[in-house]
Amino acid sequence: MDKSDYPKEVEIERAVPDDAEIICDIRDRAWLKAYPNAELGITADDIRVNAQGRDGEFVPRRIAHLKKQFTQDDGSGLTTFVAKVEGKVVGYVEPIIDEQNKRYISAIYVDPNNQRGGVGTQLYEKAVELLGEDQDIFLEVVSYNQNAIEFYKKRGFEQTEAIVPEDEGRPDYMKSLPMIEMVLKAKTDHTSL
Ligand SMILES: CC(C)(COP(=O)(O)OP(=O)(O)OC[C@H]1O[C@@H](n2cnc3c(N)ncnc32)[C@H](O)[C@@H]1OP(=O)(O)O)[C@@H](O)C(=O)NCCC(=O)NCCS
Structure with missing residues (x-):
């Protein structure tokens, strides 16, 4: 895309149960584009298995889980938000505050066919607006996902020293990705000092 192809209008809306299928599809295709790594021996098939299970068995479970999640409203204003272009979902973001009050962007995924069109930036800005900039915002990213790392660095994130543990409940046939x-450090308000 060049700048003249920027989506004319991107609408950011709360995800609804009917968005569950497309959200799963976008994430899986974004993973397949971003995560295979010949150097580390991580193939496209490994990524497909991680995303969908050996026989696609994760897909219906995940769709059902998301549908349920999108019907619930905990009143916090935080939920999954989708980006729509001409009424079609092309990406989503999940801002989260955990039990320890730690703020996260749990995921931003844009349909590979719509990347580099400004959609990710709008999703990112929505997440930051909801989480606020008065506390640190964390995220985890695959260590060789240079495209996403650069995206976050340009928006002020820096790598922490934390070692992200492997998912212990992961079955043996699933590849662990490094x-x-x-972190995006909180903005401190110097006017009150
Ligand atoms: C990382 C990701 C979310 C970014 O989303 P995106 O929609 O491609 O992002 P944007 O288009 O808003 O911005 C990307 C860059 O392209 C530039 N850009 C946007 N539209 C452009 C255009 N039409 N022409 C040229 N450059 C453009 C933006 O200015 C931005 O550059 P900057 O970072 O220097 O500001 C997306 O690439 C993605 O989903 N990747 C795969 C999944 C992933 O890695 N997710 C993160 C996991 S934590």
Whole structure:
């Protein structure tokens, strides 16, 4: 895309149960584009298995889980938000505050056919607006996902020293991807000093 192809209008809306299928599809295709790594011996088939299970068995479970999640409203204003271009979902973001009050961007995924069109930036800005900039915002990213790392660095994130543990509940047939943690430090209000 060149700048003249920027989506004319990107609408950011709360995800609804009917968005569950497309959200799964976008994440899986974004993973397949970003995560295979010949040097580390991580193939496209490994990524497909991580995303969908050996026989695609994760897909219906994940769709059902998301549908349920999108019907619940905990009143915090935090939920998954989708980006729509001409009424079609092309990406999503999940801002989260955990039990320890730690703020995260859990995921930003843009349909590979719509990347580099400004959609990710709008999703990112929505997440930061919801989380606020008065506390640190964390995220985890695959250590060789240079495209995403650069995206976050340009927006002020830096790598932390945290070692991201492997998912212990992961079945043996799933590949573990190396992760790093990044943080956007809270903006301090010097006017009150
Ligand atoms: C990382 C990701 C979310 C970014 O989303 P995106 O929609 O491609 O991001 P944007 O288009 O808003 O911005 C990307 C860059 O392209 C530039 N850009 C946007 N539209 C452009 C255009 N039409 N022409 C040229 N450059 C453009 C932006 O200015 C931005 O550059 P900057 O970082 O220097 O400001 C997306 O690439 C993605 O989903 N990747 C795969 C999944 C992933 O890695 N997710 C993160 C996991 S934590």
